[in-house]
Amino acid sequence: MLAKVERKNIQGNEACALGAIAAGCRFFAGYPITPSSEIAHTMSRELPGVGGTFIQMEDEIASMGAVIGASLGGVKAMTATSGPGFSLKQENLGYAAMVEAPCVIANVMRGGPSTGMPTRPGQGDIMQSRWGTHGDHPIIVLAPESVGEVYSETIRAFNLSEALRVPVVVLIDETIGHLLETVDLTPPDPASIIERKWATCDPKDYKPYEITKDRVPAMARPGDGYRAHTTGLTHDETGFPTQDTEKGKNAIGRLLDKLEYHKGKIESYEAIDCDDAETLIVTIGISARAAKRAIKSLRADGIKAGLFRPRTLWPFPEEAMRKAAGKAKTIIVPEMNAGQLIFEVERVIAGKCKTVGVNRYAGDIITPSEIEAAARKVTS
Amino acid sequence: MNMEPHISAEEFDIRQFMRLDLFPHFLCPGCGHGMALRALMWALWEQNISMDKLAVVCGIGCSGRLGAYIDSNTFHTTHGRPLAYATGLALARPDLHVVVITGDGDCLAIGGNHLIHACRRNVNMTCLMLNNEVYGMTGGQVSPTTSPTRYTTTTPYGNAEPVFDACKLAEAAGAGFVGREVTMQVPTLKDLIKQAFDYDGFSFVEIISDCTEIFGRKNQLGESAEMIMSQKASTRPDSYGTRVDEPFRPNSLPTGVLVKTDRLEYRAHQQSLNPKGQK
Amino acid sequence: MGKNIEIRLSGSGGQGLILAAGILSNAFIAQGRNVAQSQAYEPTSRGGLSRSDLVVSDGEADYPLAHELDYLVILHQVAVTASENMIRDDAIVLTDSKLVTEPPKGKFRLLQLPITETAIKLGNRRIANTIALAALSAIGEFAGREELEKIVTRRSPKPYIDLNRDAFNKGWEMVIQA
Numbered sequence: 001m002l003a004k005v006e007r008k009n010i011q012g013n014e015a016c017a018l019g020a021i022a023a024g025c026r027f028f029a030g031y032p033i034t035p036s037s038e039i040a041h042t043m044s045r046e047l048p049g050v051g052g053t054f055i056q057m058e059d060e061i062a063s064m065g066a067v068i069g070a071s072l073g074g075v076k077a078m079t080a081t082s083g084p085g086f087s088l089k090q091e092n093l094g095y096a097a098m099v100e101a102p103c104v105i106a107n108v109m110r111g112g113p114s115t116g117m118p119t120r121p122g123q124g125d126i127m128q129s130r131w132g133t134h135g136d137h138p139i140i141v142l143a144p145e146s147v148g149e150v151y152s153e154t155i156r157a158f159n160l161s162e163a164l165r166v167p168v169v170v171l172i173d174e175t176i177g178h179l180l181e182t183v184d185l186t187p188p189d190p191a192s193i194i195e196r197k198w199a200t201c202d203p204k205d206y207k208p209y210e211i212t213k214d215r216v217p218a219m220a221r222p223g224d225g226y227r228a229h230t231t232g233l234t235h236d237e238t239g240f241p242t243q244d245t246e247k248g249k250n251a252i253g254r255l256l257d258k259l260e261y262h263k264g265k266i267e268s269y270e271a272i273d274c275d276d277a278e279t280l281i282v283t284i285g286i287s288a289r290a291a292k293r294a295i296k297s298l299r300a301d302g303i304k305a306g307l308f309r310p311r312t313l314w315p316f317p318e319e320a321m322r323k324a325a326g327k328a329k330t331i332i333v334p335e336m337n338a339g340q341l342i343f344e345v346e347r348v349i350a351g352k353c354k355t356v357g358v359n360r361y362a363g364d365i366i367t368p369s370e371i372e373a374a375a376r377k378v379t380s
Numbered sequence: 381m382n383m384e385p386h387i388s389a390e391e392f393d394i395r396q397f398m399r400l401d402l403f404p405h406f407l408c409p410g411c412g413h414g415m416a417l418r419a420l421m422w423a424l425w426e427q428n429i430s431m432d433k434l435a436v437v438c439g440i441g442c443s444g445r446l447g448a449y450i451d452s453n454t455f456h457t458t459h460g461r462p463l464a465y466a467t468g469l470a471l472a473r474p475d476l477h478v479v480v481i482t483g484d485g486d487c488l489a490i491g492g493n494h495l496i497h498a499c500r501r502n503v504n505m506t507c508l509m510l511n512n513e514v515y516g517m518t519g520g521q522v523s524p525t526t527s528p529t530r531y532t533t534t535t536p537y538g539n540a541e542p543v544f545d546a547c548k549l550a551e552a553a554g555a556g557f558v559g560r561e562v563t564m565q566v567p568t569l570k571d572l573i574k575q576a577f578d579y580d581g582f583s584f585v586e587i588i589s590d591c592t593e594i595f596g597r598k599n600q601l602g603e604s605a606e607m608i609m610s611q612k613a614s615t616r617p618d619s620y621g622t623r624v625d626e627p628f629r630p631n632s633l634p635t636g637v638l639v640k641t642d643r644l645e646y647r648a649h650q651q652s653l654n655p656k657g658q659k
Numbered sequence: 660m661g662k663n664i665e666i667r668l669s670g671s672g673g674q675g676l677i678l679a680a681g682i683l684s685n686a687f688i689a690q691g692r693n694v695a696q697s698q699a700y701e702p703t704s705r706g707g708l709s710r711s712d713l714v715v716s717d718g719e720a721d722y723p724l725a726h727e728l729d730y731l732v733i734l735h736q737v738a739v740t741a742s743e744n745m746i747r748d749d750a751i752v753l754t755d756s757k758l759v760t761e762p763p764k765g766k767f768r769l770l771q772l773p774i775t776e777t778a779i780k781l782g783n784r785r786i787a788n789t790i791a792l793a794a795l796s797a798i799g800e801f802a803g804r805e806e807l808e809k810i811v812t813r814r815s816p817k818p819y820i821d822l823n824r825d826a827f828n829k830g831w832e833m834v835i836q837a
Contacts, residue, residue, distance in 0.1 A: 069468025231456035268449035
């Protein structure tokens with residue numbers, strides 16, 4: 001079913017589902033929403049064959065709840081949605097971050113706000129994916145740029161989620177979600193698939209949220225005798241709610257520190273022609289593909305252009321971007337929104353060079369020639 | 381039901397199943413939820429359900445806090461969503477015995493959509509809805525089950541909305557097992573919960589509880605004892621074949637097993653479908 | 660690494676263009692090349708503009724969407740405007756001689772072919788896609804005639820295998836004669 005390696009054309013959304021299954025996902029709960037529905041279609045077709053469960057829930061909120069429920073039961077689980085559904089999932093997403101339930105959420109972005117343009121691409125959830133739920137919370141967001149990368153990044157999403165007990169969002173734009181590209185779906189090396197750290201100690205010594213050196217507590221599998229309590233209330237190491245602000249500070253502090261501590265494991269980016277780049281382009285997804293074409297023709301004309309593409313969008317690989325921008329006089333940020341990623345780029349570069357946005361927010365993609373034109377304008 | 385209620389009150393010691401280090405518990409004096417918890421634990425004990433194999437999924441509110449006191453695998457989820465979480469948990473781990481504890485606001489207002497679909501879908505679990513007619517934890521606001529004309533912090537001139545009959549709703553949505561009981565008769569409630577456990581599929585039990593401190597006092601309904609006595613007086617035991625009571629107790633709510641029909645459980649149904657067939 | 664080839668099959672919804680593009684993809688993939696296939700997802704399954712684009716490359720395409728077309732098929736007038744500003748000067752454009760009354764204008768090579776008429780003559784206007792696919796492949800020299808015919812018959816529903824084979828041959832010869 002999955003093991004057969006074959007070069008063929010598959011769609012980004014299908015690659016997401018197949019990547020999830022290859023990573024060990026055995027539970028999917030979802031709700032129909034364009035342009036992500038093909039992920040659910042593929043899951044409903046493939047999961048029963050590998051002993052997994054697919055369920056279409058009554059709404060987006062229930063889908064997220066069911067995914068967390070399955071994950072707390074010890075099964076790798078995911079859901080898929082688009083902007084409006086992603087908004088609805090946010091409260092439960094925060095719960096997953098708080099109780100450290102591993103889970104993966106694919107968000108295939110459309111044009112917005114509100115219902116927007118469901119069949120047209122957008123990149124409007126760059127900030128929502130980081131800050132969508134309330135309160136300070138850890139979250140990882142991966143932003144693939146091709147069908148092949150949707151497959152490999154979905155696998156990486158599960159691995160990070162399991163290793164760090166943190167929700168991971170795979171942020172795909174409609175163009176990549178619906179694009180078919182030629183891939184050979186090499187199944188991952190089984191040794192590379194990460195399973196969460198299960199509690200194995202004597203149940204009477206078990207602390208569900210123990211503050212350990214690696215910041216990742218071992219999880220108790222229901223039925224193994226640990227009888228743990230899980231709550232979205234601020235809890236101490238025992239897992240029970242606390243009103244003690246000092247204990248609360250330690251617990252939330254560890255949560256936030258967890259990603260900082262494991263930064264090296266999480267960070268992933270692509271830097272093309274950055275060493276001497278005077279014009280640096282920073283972007284993700286289909287806009288990065290356009291930028292790749294643009295820098296080729298800019299370079300052909302002697303313009304020193306480079307691309308920095310954060311494959312891990314959040315936490316943002318800031319040191320790497322600063323390095324990529326070492327020679328930059330201008331940073332161009334193409335994005336299919338009115339300007340979101342540019343805020344992070346500006347924060348990181350802290351006024352050391354000029355920043356220019358190339359923005360489209362009404363369902364159009366950004367073409368290579370638009371990026372090229374923006375670059376020529378700043379270098380002329 | 382013809383079964384003789386199993387009175388084993390003397391042998392049953394609830395403390396062995398409680399996280400006693402968390403006591404004193406946070407429920408107000410006179411709150412009916414403690415009796416509901418006792419009935420639940422008693423039923424689990426009589427059914428010999430291991431605390432290791434039990435999963436208790438709660439929502440938010442006073443009812444939602446009960447889970448923490450049970451020495452088992454307990455999940456305090458988000459407001460209105462325990463049935464959604466429990467659906468995922470029960471499907472992922474069919475070896476666990478899943479019990480949901482929810483309240484009238486949690487289950488019928490913010491979580492109403494999940495209730496009707498859980499009834500329709502029929503995933504194996506037992507849902508206990510503790511109905512105390514009010515949002516207690518947030519300060520006594522009107523709920524979907526608050527009686528008309530009652531005063532709450534958001535109905536200062538009296539409630540203008542009619543009451544949701546949760547059992548009728550569950551039945552209409554297709555639940556295969558529906559029951560209702562008051563907290564006054566803990567052994568009877570315990571036996572009802574046991575029957576709910578025995579049902580292979582989604583079972584729904586409404587437990588009429590009382591909020592003395594926040595709701596009773598505001599409406600001058602008296603102390604806890606008076607409140608539960610009046611609850612008892614306004615219900616009739618439908619399932620004991622005493623329908624003759626109805627003319628003598630007009631407008632009373634039926635209690636006992638209200639619905640019991642054979643339905644194929646969701647997971648069993650899904651597994652019976654041929655994955656090699658239509659794709 | 661050669662230049663990417665950008666191909667667009669366009670017409671009105673229901674003309675089977677996305678299927679034809681998929682068949683053409685198979686042929687390129689069999690040659691070891693990579694294909695990025697995209698289409699608009701507006702709800703236009705019948706009537707209205709429908710298009711499917713292929714970007715053929717050696718290795719993964721830097722940019723996977725068509726924006727400077729090398730080959731363009733237009734089977735219906737509704738599809739003309741969507742493409743007229745994207746056609747390269749050295750492109751080859753095939754249009755349906757009957758259903759495209761005002762073909763795009765430019766320096767490119769334009770061939771107006773009786774695609775739908777031929778399909779009707781063969782007894783089923785729904786095989787216009789196969790005729791167009793064959794004609795385009797013959798002129799673009801995308802794949803060997805036999806190799807492509809095999810893929811067409813393999814992807815064809817059983818009752819239509821003969822019809823599709825006839826359509827394929829008519830399409831192929833149509834261009835050779837043109």
